[in-house]
Amino acid sequence: MMGSGELTATMVEVHKELLAGTGGSPRAVFLDTPAGFQLNVDQLSEKAVEYFGTRVQQTMSVASFKSAETATPYEAEQAFHSLRQADYVLIGPGSPSYAVRQWRQTPIPDILAKRVEAGGCLVAASAAALTVGRFTLPVYEVYKVGAELHWLEGMDLLARFGLDLVVIPHWNNAEGGNHDTRFCYMGEPRFRKLESLLPEGSSVLGLDEHTACLIDFEKEEAVIRGIGRVTLRRNGAERSFARGERFPVDVLRGGNVGEGWRREAPAAIGAEATTETEEGSFWDEIHRIEDAFQRGLEAGEPRDATCALLELDRAIWEAQQALESGEFVSQAREILREMVVSIGVRLASSAADPVDRLAPLVEELLALRESFRQNKQWQDADAIRDSLERASIAIEDTKAGPKWHLKGPGSETK
Numbered sequence: 001m002m003g004s005g006e007l008t009a010t011m012v013e014v015h016k017e018l019l020a021g022t023g024g025s026p027r028a029v030f031l032d033t034p035a036g037f038q039l040n041v042d043q044l045s046e047k048a049v050e051y052f053g054t055r056v057q058q059t060m061s062v063a064s065f066k067s068a069e070t071a072t073p074y075e076a077e078q079a080f081h082s083l084r085q086a087d088y089v090l091i092g093p094g095s096p097s098y099a100v101r102q103w104r105q106t107p108i109p110d111i112l113a114k115r116v117e118a119g120g121c122l123v124a125a126s127a128a129a130l131t132v133g134r135f136t137l138p139v140y141e142v143y144k145v146g147a148e149l150h151w152l153e154g155m156d157l158l159a160r161f162g163l164d165l166v167v168i169p170h171w172n173n174a175e176g177g178n179h180d181t182r183f184c185y186m187g188e189p190r191f192r193k194l195e196s197l198l199p200e201g202s203s204v205l206g207l208d209e210h211t212a213c214l215i216d217f218e219k220e221e222a223v224i225r226g227i228g229r230v231t232l233r234r235n236g237a238e239r240s241f242a243r244g245e246r247f248p249v250d251v252l253r254g255g256n257v258g259e260g261w262r263r264e265a266p267a268a269i270g271a272e273a274t275t276e277t278e279e280g281s282f283w284d285e286i287h288r289i290e291d292a293f294q295r296g297l298e299a300g301e302p303r304d305a306t307c308a309l310l311e312l313d314r315a316i317w318e319a320q321q322a323l324e325s326g327e328f329v330s331q332a333r334e335i336l337r338e339m340v341v342s343i344g345v346r347l348a349s350s351a352a353d354p355v356d357r358l359a360p361l362v363e364e365l366l367a368l369r370e371s372f373r374q375n376k377q378w379q380d381a382d383a384i385r386d387s388l389e390r391a392s393i394a395i396e397d398t399k400a401g402p403k404w405h406l407k408g409p410g411s412e413t414k
Contacts, residue, residue: 001132001215003169003207003228006092006125007051009337010210014225015056018121018214019088026087026121028052028060031079033102034094034127036066041094048090054345060090068102076106083111088121091128097138097152100131109155116217117160129169129207130184132157135198137168143185149193161217162253164202171206172228174328175283195233205252206231210334211243220249227330285315286332293339297346305343312336355406362393366402 005011019026030048035041045062052060063082065071083089089112103109116122124132135151142149158165170184180187207213208228215222223246224230231240241247289312296304316332365384372381385395392407
């Protein structure tokens with residue numbers, strides 16, 4: 001289960017670790033249902049496939065089940081078959097309530113549970129992480145639409161393995177800036193009320209962003225990966241687990257977690273957990289820089305993209321000097337890393353040798369120049385040579401014909 005960042009640099013090694021645990025040549029599948037209602041659902045699937053192919057070095061296919069209402073029987077069976085054959089299933093962004101609604105009358109929850117029981121791996125990230133427990137938080141309905149606080153029945157896949165949990169990703173979210181968006185955008189006052197609506201004895205598992213809780217049911221062990229923490233809350237107390245920490249799965253089933261429990265301080269209902277600070281301006285600045293970088297990259301303007309990288313580095317340094325939240329700085333660093341990787345991917349996709357890129361054009365111009373020379377059109381021939389010289393392309397006339405090279409160190413003659 002991942003709190004967020006399932007397709008970012010922080011989770012590459014996590015995916016590799018999980019894939020290695022499946023053994024052999026795993027078949028990886030991306031299930032698109034949570035974002036099935038979005039117009040860009042196919043682009044999200046393509047992004048997942050590209051990410052796994054280029055970053056994780058693993059081929060991935062798509063099990064497309066966008067809607068239970070619109071999928072034809074053939075399309076549905078295709079998706080079910082892909083999932084039944086998968087060794088590794090990734091489900092990610094979108095709407096948890098939409099996903100649960102689409103899956104409820106299908107074999108998908110049972111298929112996913114059986115794949116895990118058979119030794120496969122299920123990665124439920126972001127919105128999908130909200131669906132695997134006993135109850136699902138309707139994030140959009142509460143946060144965006146203003147619906148009354150309530151829970152929906154989840155897929156409860158974890159119950160198949162003896163876990164009575166409610167899973168909450170984006171536990172440490174800070175996008176709100178000057179208002180509290182922790183606990184998956186709910187904020188502390190609302191989330192306290194939501195917890196009070198859960199049946200007695202239910203536990204909440206909170207996943208920080210860019211953080212994963214890996215549960216190995218064969219070894220009966222859990223381990224924390226990523227950059228944040230995982231928090232277990234039960235009966236008014238909580239215990240957090242740091243990156244790299246291991247503990248028995250029985251802890252999540254209600255067993256003794258040992259030392260480290262602490263009683264939660266009662267929150268004043270209706271009071272925001274954060275005060276009016278400069279957090280909002282910090283994230284406004286980070287997102288502005290991020291947008292400028294993307295515009296430069298998409299427009300093929302290396303200067304603009306590079307300036308954005310330098311500006312983000314400066315913003316992070318200034319935030320550290322101003323004692324900005326460590327979580328904020330960490331998330332901003334992750335954005336910086338993603339920007340660097342994006343430039344690397346863009347460079348890798350372009351021709352590496354400028355000589356190879358220029359060769360077709362230069363060869364055509366030299367052929368035209370040679371034609372002018374043969375016709376004794378010396379002025380026209382010299383004009384082509386001068387134009388190439390101004391473009392830092394040197395021409396050398398030899399008995400075997402003209403040769404050319406780029407001016408500068410390490411240039412290659414053709």
